[in-house]
Amino acid sequence: MSGNTFGTLFKVSTFGESHGPAIGGVIDGCPAGIELDLEAIQKDLDRRKPGQSAIVTQRKEPDEVTFFSGLFEGKTTGTPIGYAIHNTNQKSKDYSHIQDTYRPSHADYVYDEKYGIRDYRGGGRSSARETASRVVAGAIAKQFLAPVTLNAYVSAVGSLSLDTHPSEVDVSSIEKNPVRCPDPKVAEAMETYIKQIRKEGDTVGGVVSCIIKNVPVGLGEPAFDKLHAELGKAMLSINAVKGFEYGSGFAGTQMKGSEHNDLFNTDGTTQTNRSGGIQGGISNGMDIYFNVAFKPVATIMQNQETINSKREAVAMQGKGRHDPCVVPRAVPIVEAMAALVLADFSLLKRTNKI
Amino acid sequence: MSGNTFGTLFKVSTFGESHGPAIGGVIDGCPAGIELDLEAIQKDLDRRKPGQSAIVTQRKEPDEVTFFSGLFEGKTTGTPIGYAIHNTNQKSKDYSHIQDTYRPSHADYVYDEKYGIRDYRGGGRSSARETASRVVAGAIAKQFLAPVTLNAYVSAVGSLSLDTHPSEVDVSSIEKNPVRCPDPKVAEAMETYIKQIRKEGDTVGGVVSCIIKNVPVGLGEPAFDKLHAELGKAMLSINAVKGFEYGSGFAGTQMKGSEHNDLFNTDGTTQTNRSGGIQGGISNGMDIYFNVAFKPVATIMQNQETINSKREAVAMQGKGRHDPCVVPRAVPIVEAMAALVLADFSLLKRTNKI
Amino acid sequence: MSGNTFGTLFKVSTFGESHGPAIGGVIDGCPAGIELDLEAIQKDLDRRKPGQSAIVTQRKEPDEVTFFSGLFEGKTTGTPIGYAIHNTNQKSKDYSHIQDTYRPSHADYVYDEKYGIRDYRGGGRSSARETASRVVAGAIAKQFLAPVTLNAYVSAVGSLSLDTHPSEVDVSSIEKNPVRCPDPKVAEAMETYIKQIRKEGDTVGGVVSCIIKNVPVGLGEPAFDKLHAELGKAMLSINAVKGFEYGSGFAGTQMKGSEHNDLFNTDGTTQTNRSGGIQGGISNGMDIYFNVAFKPVATIMQNQETINSKREAVAMQGKGRHDPCVVPRAVPIVEAMAALVLADFSLLKRTNKI
């Protein structure tokens, strides 16, 4: 109820602050009998972890996951999967200078107002470090969902954007560069730009797109829990996200119905896919694709004016390490959250008919 | 679980098909002691109902709500509020021609695949008629939320768009024209365009924006249930919605952090509001604003090729009545869903501290 | 959240006050494709309704259910089933004398303290009239569950009790007498006793037992949502219930493990069934049986001393109509609640394995 649980049948509850002893979670409702590939889980964590390339924060944190329960002889048992990622890089001193300071466009101020107390070290619970717990759960959901495939990638960094339609993206190219943009040329330009932004001590936003293939017909529930509504919530729950669109999205608002409608083939597939694989909130078997907008992260290495907890104006120095552009590291998080949504609806689909 | 309930503390469960005896709902968790203005509820229903102006569907349906419970001597009692809107315009014959036909970009095909049965009359449960039940619940939520104000309006129809920033919109002008666009000139152009589209037997998409004022600090929960994540889900659950963005939105992805950060004033307000009134998923007391993208509705008055339930190609004639552009009628629905989200978080906020 | 919804997958939300326009509910998550026998639903309502025999309250209320949605051509469609039972016997004047009076062992006092307002007519929401809404949902759940059979019956009225073990009860005899006790002789004694109690203007408690047969193995979830824990909650949520025990129950506490353990047959059944068909919270395929304790209802036709809302001592006259013993009418309610629990777990069971 306080919002640390996601899902209704395949559900994960996460815990943990950026600089506490550990972050982690409990996955409840994961079906029994999945032969878990633990390396694949760690691999997704590695795609998210800090320090993995020259264009992300240089903080070093191995992000190794420890499982406490729910697995036996290599398989899921249907009982809850408890896990933790121990925080090994808890330099609390780094944050003493912001103990009483409300960083602009961060959650410091609202946390203090809401709870009357906050763990200020590294943003505490509001840190994007929390998303590592999601990646673990999502990596398990992916294994449950196979042969459904989920591939996210960077489609824009600032105003540099990829023009390829999601259904035409070569997903095998995504992991070949640190930006995780499937077009090598665009990726190179993005990388250069991010390095420039880093030198300026600044940050820049971007867009992560995702394409999901081999989706069965029938995922998603009418009315409030439409498939794209849950996908939207899932994405908007990721730190720094400002927008979500699927299928034709915002551009589709400018089309006419006669142009936008997806005509059927006689096998039930559609000739076009402006619906983005979802009609009436339910998957129709076509590829699902969507875009997720990330703002430039608020932590910059420049001096800013701000206020403290006494409502006094104070100067804040930019120092330490930062992510000049968060989208490359957000790619596995987008996949994880999408996988959790699909896993949940896959289970729910089993209950639709007698 | 099958997705017909929205909210956790202030929650509504809706029921009803387009051409069944009635639609309606149960609101559970509405606090006791609200003096309900029943006329205000009916007024919101009237803003949504068909036949209200020349640019919406000419179907006539009074949409009068009957309350069964939860009210006593003009006040809410804290017990569940049951209500129904009886369907008075059930021309089932209208739909016999599509009984076995899967209309393009409608939910007919996926319903049949998912449930093995469907009430084909007027789209059954997948009809946007269901949203009338939401408007009732949202109208009650609005009265609970006062003095918070929620004003939605049409900011784009096709490529005709309003440039005014949400915080500068004159909300008193919204209801002065049938398009519900607060700028009379833009509204007029939109109205002319919609009439043109109607003559073509076509439809066009658009954007509804919403501005929420007088929001207390502290609404929204960290991690998965961020305020904007629930708002996004709420909007994406409305029929025909393809995208959601709040604050700086997709445009913000092109900004630098040094430009995007909202610097504080010493009273805790911010000098700019690119955050859209939400930081770290929690309201910060500034205005909340967001955009909702609506596709052109799929029902057009033109002939289309499609398939039937035997997977045969069939011709489908466009006939009857239709909404050339759904956004004017969507305005009260957007407000209703936003009000439900805020009401829910307002109650949850009471539990944050000892 | 305010407790008017039961179930997680097969779930019902009820509404309605004793003397409001109607009571009813919304069933969400009922699988599509059930051919509904509407007469069987009405029959269960008739078993619960007032005025059905000489030993229950003589209030006349037909309790006819109207369905608003979720059914099409005789089958469930998977969409929410909305329904109402209109209140036809709203003699509000009957209750003006207790408007400000807190009846002993009723909910009047706690409602006023909790909500600051209450619909005092006939107990409002706290009236057992609410359970009629449950009977509708339970009757549908029964049809989904077939060939599982659920039979409740009266096993005690005051100190008159039936000695037969639930597994040996002749369920075909239950409905043959107004008490709903399967042993004709015991039933007769109970009936005589209830008539005596009625003459005294008094009430008496009793026990309803229930036997469930043909249960598949695997219903119920470990840890908190054990099958018997949900059954217990379901029963304790019925008005006037003070206790629940299943299998060996309270008497089993006096046994030794060597006597109590149910030894297996080689087909997985057990030689004895002290477990009551449930082991570790999960059904084992043996008969499920349990007892539900009902207190003597608080409404008596005798004068009592009590207080009013100003905390003044007042005399209260017993007048009007009352149920001298509630257990005969509680029988279909117990069945309904048990059916809802089993339907929910039947759906959930589908998600246990890959």
Next chain:
Amino acid sequence: MSGNTFGTLFKVSTFGESHGPAIGGVIDGCPAGIELDLEAIQKDLDRRKPGQSAIVTQRKEPDEVTFFSGLFEGKTTGTPIGYAIHNTNQKSKDYSHIQDTYRPSHADYVYDEKYGIRDYRGGGRSSARETASRVVAGAIAKQFLAPVTLNAYVSAVGSLSLDTHPSEVDVSSIEKNPVRCPDPKVAEAMETYIKQIRKEGDTVGGVVSCIIKNVPVGLGEPAFDKLHAELGKAMLSINAVKGFEYGSGFAGTQMKGSEHNDLFNTDGTTQTNRSGGIQGGISNGMDIYFNVAFKPVATIMQNQETINSKREAVAMQGKGRHDPCVVPRAVPIVEAMAALVLADFSLLKRTNKI
């Protein structure tokens, strides 16, 4: 959904198998600002742990809890509290002899049928070891609830029972003997009896009672989530529980309404308390008391005939360590579950009125 989460606002999700690396949980929704007494939490764990006295299992397990999150500078922060109790006594070899054996009246058989796989070591997830995770959460709930006090105690072991009414029990005497029965003489007889049972290699059941004082008026929700219904579910979810009754309970069924009704005093208290502190599902400010029936645990040190996973008859030797009577160790578990229920409803109560 798979039943490892308890509560809606103050909620705990637990994980862990008897012989896995750790058990633990995540508490979500605990209000911010509670100064946590960590020693009090450990003390409750010590009251539950094995090896604490001569009448419980002699297995040694320190049961020390490690907190991962949610606490800062000694206070709760409102963010989720993650914790683990590492299993230090994982003698997996002990259990190889029962790998394929279904122990009578244990959950082995139903787990295999339900999940197709199970961690057979020490009962895996079905072990009562899971309840240690509940004690942690309950101990925190107790601190939130103060000045409400919750005291459970043993009121029966086999046929040896305590006659004192719960409201007259001297709660300060409970912890003075290993049985946790507040009457020293009865406790001594119980202790002697349990030792006798242990020598026989047998087990015996018993009853735990609980008395809750200083309860505010207004906890519990009408209809399905009545206070006693949630208490009942909470108790029935504890391993080995077969029954629950509150207030007058099963004995109350034999009373007349004129005897059973609790007449009011002019301050809103009642002259008697047969209602057990709850009317209409809502606390009325009087003491809450209830009884919980525990069966004799199924693990006995005697040889038994049973079957294996191939449905073959096999002999099973009783060996190792066991609990001859589980009720003394169940006392803190009963308190913990009751505290979780009250904490949840305490938060929910804040949302009842405008």
